[in-house]
Amino acid sequence: MPDDLHTDPSKLGALLMATAGRDAHAFRALYDATSAKLFGYALRILRKRELAEEALQEGFVSIWHGAAGYHGHLAAPMTWMTTVVRNKALDILRRSVAAADGDAVPFDGDIMDAMQDSTSGPDGQLQLSSDAQALARCMARLEGLHRQAVGLAFFHDLSHGEVAKQLALPVGTVKTWIRRSLEKLKACLAHGGLR
Structure with a gap:
């Protein structure tokens, strides 16, 4: 070969x-x-x-x-x-x-590691605001593929169709997962990422 x-x-x-x-x-x-x-x-x-x-x-x-x-x-x-x-x-x-x-599974290993790293300096701490920490905690609570769909759509700026293609899933499934995940994120963030 x-x-x-x-x-x-x-x-x-x-x-x-x-x-x-x-x-x-x-x-x-x-x-x-x-x-x-x-x-x-x-x-x-x-x-x-x-x-x-x-x-x-x-x-x-x-x-x-x-x-x-x-x-x-x-x-x-x-x-x-x-x-x-x-x-x-x-x-x-x-x-x-x-x-x-x-x-829950960390949303992004590097982000979670940085948030838990007590040796990171003031610049690193400013970069990861409390809002970013709450979002990371809430994202970690989403199911794996749902978290991936949201990440592709919002952090990589892909359309629903592009996310569906990337994950080899129907567009309707991706839209449903993203909609439900956003609802969960909204409820979680309303409680400061503690829900």
Whole structure:
């Protein structure tokens, strides 16, 4: 197989379609071409090798079972697979955080780390106002995909259609998730991020 397979969407798409037909050789080729990149992505989220390996394994199980649901016109193959692995990583993170202390999953690791870092100077503290901290706490309480949809729409300035394409979901689902999430955020923020 060529070294550039992981960068060629048409080849990855063909492997996904073959995987949908339960072609084990195509699935193996897909794994070989993408697993290193997807593992690195999971590792950035989870920061523990064993958890990243678990996310990768669960992700590829989902890819095997869900390949027939992949639609090339909605997302590039690597984008779709990254979303699958990312969701598995977030599920694992949510489970591990809940098991550790019952708290919600952080909305953004860097923001949450900075908020909890007592050594950050006055400039850092000014940058993260109490409103930003409350928003981060409220965002952390949203479900993983709902939080991702809101983040893409408002922090990355994507339209509902673009968010739907990025997440490989119907536009109606994305609109509903964003509307409900905004309602939850509004209620949470009304209580100072403590709800």
